Amino acid sequence: MSMTIRRLMRTRLGNESLDLSLDGSEKALMVGSAAEKLRELFDVLQIDHRNDHNTRDTPQRVAKMLVEETLRGRYDSPPDITEFENVRGFDQLIITGPIDLRSTCAHHLMPIYGRAYVGILPDADGKILGLSKYDRIVDYFAARLQIQEELVKQIGQHIVDLTSPRGLAVRISAVHMCKTHRGVRASHNSRMVSSSYHGALATDQSLREEFLQECIALERGC
Numbered sequence: 001m002s003m004t005i006r007r008l009m010r011t012r013l014g015n016e017s018l019d020l021s022l023d024g025s026e027k028a029l030m031v032g033s034a035a036e037k038l039r040e041l042f043d044v045l046q047i048d049h050r051n052d053h054n055t056r057d058t059p060q061r062v063a064k065m066l067v068e069e070t071l072r073g074r075y076d077s078p079p080d081i082t083e084f085e086n087v088r089g090f091d092q093l094i095i096t097g098p099i100d101l102r103s104t105c106a107h108h109l110m111p112i113y114g115r116a117y118v119g120i121l122p123d124a125d126g127k128i129l130g131l132s133k134y135d136r137i138v139d140y141f142a143a144r145l146q147i148q149e150e151l152v153k154q155i156g157q158h159i160v161d162l163t164s165p166r167g168l169a170v171r172i173s174a175v176h177m178c179k180t181h182r183g184v185r186a187s188h189n190s191r192m193v194s195s196s197y198h199g200a201l202a203t204d205q206s207l208r209e210e211f212l213q214e215c216i217a218l219e220r221g222c
């Protein structure tokens with residue numbers, strides 16, 4: 001069996017990335033295999049994708065969407081980051097958001113959508129991360145099959161590993177369509193809020209309050 005195929009066949013948790021990102025030809029191979037399985041699924045569901053003008057290309061379309069869009073955070077490398085010298089030794093809380101969040105529920109494969117906020121307490125002797133990179137990191141981890149508790153932790157841990165700040169907070173407020181569009185059919189306003197705190201933001205109550213107040217103010221501004 002070729003290395004390429006073996007790499008594609010390795011299994012991982014739904015919100016973990018592969019050890020190595022996939023290149024274009026490996027992704028094409030994955031899309032083709034997934035499309036074939038989706039055609040089988042349509043057959044099981046008695047959807048005549050061969051003759052139905054609406055669903056004829058849907059298996060291929062869905063396979064491409066999964067590999068290249070909604071689950072791409074499993075197959076791509078993490079976003080490149082730009083760091084700047086913290087020449088003035090800035091050591092106060094920075095809060096960025098709202099960051100639009102688009103993810104997929106691990107249980108029913110339904111969309112999760114909402115907003116993320118990141119609070120960073122930089123190290124005066126450390127580096128400063130380019131602001132847009134927080135959005136890219138959120139998007140990268142969201143593009144997997146997720147549950148919200150693990151998503152906030154993955155985002156937070158990645159930023160801590162990259163930049164070693166004195167403190168970090170990640171907060172997500174999101175609608176889970178597995179709960180609003182089916183099952184219990186909850187209100188479309190029903191949200192889940194979860195946070196992950198690291199370093200000084202985990203231990204210093206006043207810093208957490210400052211972060212939460214700013215999140216509320218930023219949320220109100222939407």
Ligand SMILES: Nc1nc2c(ncn2[C@@H]2O[C@H](COP(=O)(O)OP(=O)(O)OP(=O)(O)O)[C@@H](O)[C@H]2O)c(=O)[nH]1
Pocket residue numbers: 105106107146147148149176178179182183184
């Ligand atoms: N804690 C947590 N639960 C989630 C999240 N996303 C979905 N869920 C819940 O996970 C559960 C899914 O497991 P099951 O109870 O086996 O699913 P189900 O029988 O279809 O349940 P219903 O959704 O109640 O119809 C549901 O209660 C979902 O609402 C999440 O991010 N965090």
